[in-house]
Amino acid sequence: MVFKTSMSASLAGFGLKLRPIHLSEREIATIDAFLRVGRHRLGCDWSVVLDGPCDVLMLGRPQHECALAEHADATAILPVQAGNDGQDAEALVRPLQYEAFVDALSALERTLLTSRPPTASPIPVATAASAETAPAHGAFSFGPQARFRLRRWPPAALLRAHRYNIRLASFMSGRHLGMEELARLSNVDKVLCDRFLVALRAAAILDVKLADTAVFPPLPAQGSAIPLSRHSPVEHRLLERIRVRLGLKGRQ
Amino acid sequence: MKDFKIVFTGPPGAGKTTAITTLSDSRPVVTDVRNTDVNLSKDNTTVGLDFGLIDLGNGQSVRLFGTPGQPRFKFMWRVIATDALGLVILNDNSLPDPLAELGIYLDAYKDVLPATNCVVGVGRMAQRSSPSIDDYSDVLSGRGLMVPVLPVDVRNRDDVLMLVEIVLAQAETRA
Numbered sequence: 562m563v564f565k566t567s568m569s570a571s572l573a574g575f576g577l578k579l580r581p582i583h584l585s586e587r588e589i590a591t592i593d594a595f596l597r598v599g600r601h602r603l604g605c606d607w608s609v610v611l612d613g614p615c616d617v618l619m620l621g622r623p624q625h626e627c628a629l630a631e632h633a634d635a636t637a638i639l640p641v642q643a644g645n646d647g648q649d650a651e652a653l654v655r656p657l658q659y660e661a662f663v664d665a666l667s668a669l670e671r672t673l674l675t676s677r678p679p680t681a682s683p684i685p686v687a688t689a690a691s692a693e694t695a696p697a698h699g700a701f702s703f704g705p706q707a708r709f710r711l712r713r714w715p716p717a718a719l720l721r722a723h724r725y726n727i728r729l730a731s732f733m734s735g736r737h738l739g740m741e742e743l744a745r746l747s748n749v750d751k752v753l754c755d756r757f758l759v760a761l762r763a764a765a766i767l768d769v770k771l772a773d774t775a776v777f778p779p780l781p782a783q784g785s786a787i788p789l790s791r792h793s794p795v796e797h798r799l800l801e802r803i804r805v806r807l808g809l810k811g812r813q
Numbered sequence: 814m815k816d817f818k819i820v821f822t823g824p825p826g827a828g829k830t831t832a833i834t835t836l837s838d839s840r841p842v843v844t845d846v847r848n849t850d851v852n853l854s855k856d857n858t859t860v861g862l863d864f865g866l867i868d869l870g871n872g873q874s875v876r877l878f879g880t881p882g883q884p885r886f887k888f889m890w891r892v893i894a895t896d897a898l899g900l901v902i903l904n905d906n907s908l909p910d911p912l913a914e915l916g917i918y919l920d921a922y923k924d925v926l927p928a929t930n931c932v933v934g935v936g937r938m939a940q941r942s943s944p945s946i947d948d949y950s951d952v953l954s955g956r957g958l959m960v961p962v963l964p965v966d967v968r969n970r971d972d973v974l975m976l977v978e979i980v981l982a983q984a985e986t987r988a
Binding site for chain 1: 817836867868869870873875930945946947950953954959960961962963964974975977978979981982983984985986987
């Protein structure tokens with residue numbers, strides 16, 4: 562039996578399965594409701610499955626009390642425990658809370674998307690995966706050579722997911738930028754930049770280049786047009802002054 | 814000495830004059846006259862151009878121009894936008910066919926848009942939520958354009974500043 566949660570079409574496509582065990586029917590119904598309400602905050606198309614392999618197993622009992630076969634097919638385990646148990650900081654606490662649940666799934670999405678084999682995804686990450694993280698550069702999802710640009714303006718739901726997303730998207734609408742450059746220009750923390758990039762990739766609207774080699778086909782119509790502006794190169798200093806004058810500089 | 818120019822364009826009533834007034838240091842120069850077009854539900858309409866100024870000091874400034882909205886003044890749209898740092902297309906979602914309205918402006922600037930810093934602001938979403946912002950984005954994407962599109966209330970300075978911030982971000986990365 563599957564309770565399919567509906568995602569906006571633009572974000573759908575990267576499916577993750579959530580399987581609750583040792584949870585009550587009421588808790589499962591709550592999870593299903595949380596997924597429906599929180600779909601705009603999640604980058605992936607989550608579905609609840611009651612049997613078979615899954616990406617995340619929500620475990621309503623301590624793991625040591627469960628048979629190994631119960632969680633052998635899961636990629637990740639999300640424990641659920643009573644509020645006074647206090648053993649596992651990563652666990653969700655009963656009764657289930659919406660914010661904690663969505664936050665936990667968002668964190669798991671990032672982990673699962675970066676660890677998933679490229680072939681498991683319907684989006685064109687097979688080539689982008691070569692730009693993905695090597696252990697040498699820590700927690701980020703893409704390698705230092707990767708440069709990013711939007712293939713199209715992101716869905717409104719994705720932009721609403723975080724107040725910095727519009728700013729990040731704006732900088733990525735002009736040309737390919739590396740993570741360092743994106744963080745510097747936007748003044749947004751690299752962790753948030755990375756989270757946004759992962760969500761864009763999940764929505765299949767992230768164009769990734771490795772160094773100077775295009776990973777995806779070139780974007781349409783670029784470079785063939787006549788620019789209105791003859792201010793090229795635009796003076797960065799003057800742009801900064803405009804920002805300061807309008808009160809945009811340092812605005813959070 | 815370098816001055817920058819940001820141009821606001823879009824159909825009549827989309828809020829171009831209001832947006833410029835929101836940003837301008839001084840009272841903007843407007844060329845509004847009493848509206849005689851029965852298709853427009855507004856008392857006055859711009860027949861020349863709107864002009865505002867953001868003074869940066871040292872004799873430098875950002876000039877804000879608003880185009881007249883009615884298509885009969887189309888010949889002015891490109892003239893005003895020539896050499897602009899950015900183009901802000903404002904649309905009114907309460908119009909009968911707002912996506913077609915957007916199309917008029919995308920056609921008018923067709924050959925320059927792919928290389929121009931541009932953003933689309935959609936007003937009166939509260940009055941009419943359809944088409945959605947994603948519908949606008951689909952239209953732009955369908956034309957091969959990577960143009961940001963956001964809901965705006967031009968009476969809200971923060972909303973107008975967001976449009977300008979996007980244009981500046983694009984200018985910075987294209988520099």
